[in-house]
Amino acid sequence: MNDHYLKKLDRVTAILTQLQSKPLVRAQDLAEKFDVSIRTIYRDVKTLENAGIPIVGEAGNGYSLMDGYKLPPVMFTKEEVLSFITAEKLMQKFSHQSLGSHYQTAMEKVRSVLKYSDRNLIQHIEKQIDIFNYQPKPEDSIKNVIPTILESIAEKTQLNIEYKTVDSRVTNRTIEAVGVFFEFNYWYIMAFCTLRKDFRQFRVDRILKISKTQNPFSQEYGQINDYRRNPETNGTKVRLLVEKKIMGHLVNSKKYYGLTEEIERENGMELTFETEWIEEGFPRWLITFADYAVVLEPESLKTKLNHLLKTISEKHQ
Known part of the structure; x- marks a missing residue:
């Protein structure tokens, strides 16, 4: 098998993985990701269809797998397995504590579908990687705070929070979360504050209570980087x-x-x-x-x- 067909095989397999992991995949995005022409992507999708993969959609609109279609577990390359080990070490040191147990469970599922040789590889190499972090993690007063925030973003519902300010005052706010970000060893929420009628950022470890409401919000806020790059300040x-x-x-x-x-x-x-x-x-x-x-x-x-x-x-x- 020559180099051309090997590259095509790798690309077609990667496209299938993209279809498994996303609800809709555009040909233009795939062409940019794999540095090929859109016409090449069309041919690759046709190859998958000819192999019996039920792909819904058409050129120009985007592709997805037929709802309910199941594929066998994805097989990982050795390089991908090694990247998982490194990512796991980073997550242990820098992830928010409310995400830690969920990530650990997810990694156990990943390990369960690995080949025996790859599980052996993890066992031998994971003790050879470490991340040194000299800053202690801030402690939260409540559990599952970030998952609650992310759920509210996905569901587009407002949050009620009890928040301790930098001068130790406690305030109650209703917010519409845009996203979360990590900066200088702390996690923050970027959100629209209904009290201040403006965007504010709240440090997660200063949230004393949090609850989702039944109040939806319809405003489309865009990506969190839009607010991080262009803060509205009177500086x-x-x-x-x-x-x-x-x-x-x-x-x-x-x-x-x-x-x-x-x-x-x-x-x-x-x-x-x-x-x-x-x-x-x-x-x-x-x-x-x-x-x-x-x-x-x-x-x-x-x-x-x-x-x-x-x-x-x-x-x-």
Whole structure:
């Protein structure tokens, strides 16, 4: 069997896996995923149909498997099995505790369909992989909080939460969850708050109580990244010119502090931010690399930075 047919076999098998795992699969998406033409995808789908796989749909609309059709368990490659082991280690260290037991059960099901040789491989290799995390996980006051949030998103129903703010006040909110995200060792909900009539993010470990309501919401909020990338804030605009050699050290933190634009200049990288932390947080972050940066605007940031440097200098004379 030549290389062309081997590639086609791998691709057709992968398309079948996509059909098993998704309710609708578009030919255009498959063509982009496998880096082939849409016409090639049409031929691959025809190959599956000729093999007796009942595929519903047509070119231009998308494909799916006939409802109720069952396939034998998927066989995994050795590389996929090894990736499962690594993913399991990551989940053990970084997943939210309300997801941990569910993931463990899911992995037991995956292990049950592995070949004997692959189960042997897991047994020998899983103790050779570890993830070192030096930050303790925050403890939640309630169980199954993230599954409850995700169910409300899928069902498009409002949530009632009792929430402890950063200054230890307890408030009751009704929210419409957009999604969840993990950042700087904490899980957050991005949601529309009916009390504030605006989008807010809530730290999951500060939720004291949570319950799904019977109140549906019809608003389509889009993807969570739309809100993470374009936060609606009344922040202060800041522009910095930063030397290129230290940009690698700012990969994560620059987004956290409100990066909105990044332009390469002849003498460095021009970074634009929208920040609400102009009084304290932003100047203290900037001071960590101030010898490699120039403040272009605002003038008030230069004043704050100079004052902070003077205070530090006086304390350490």
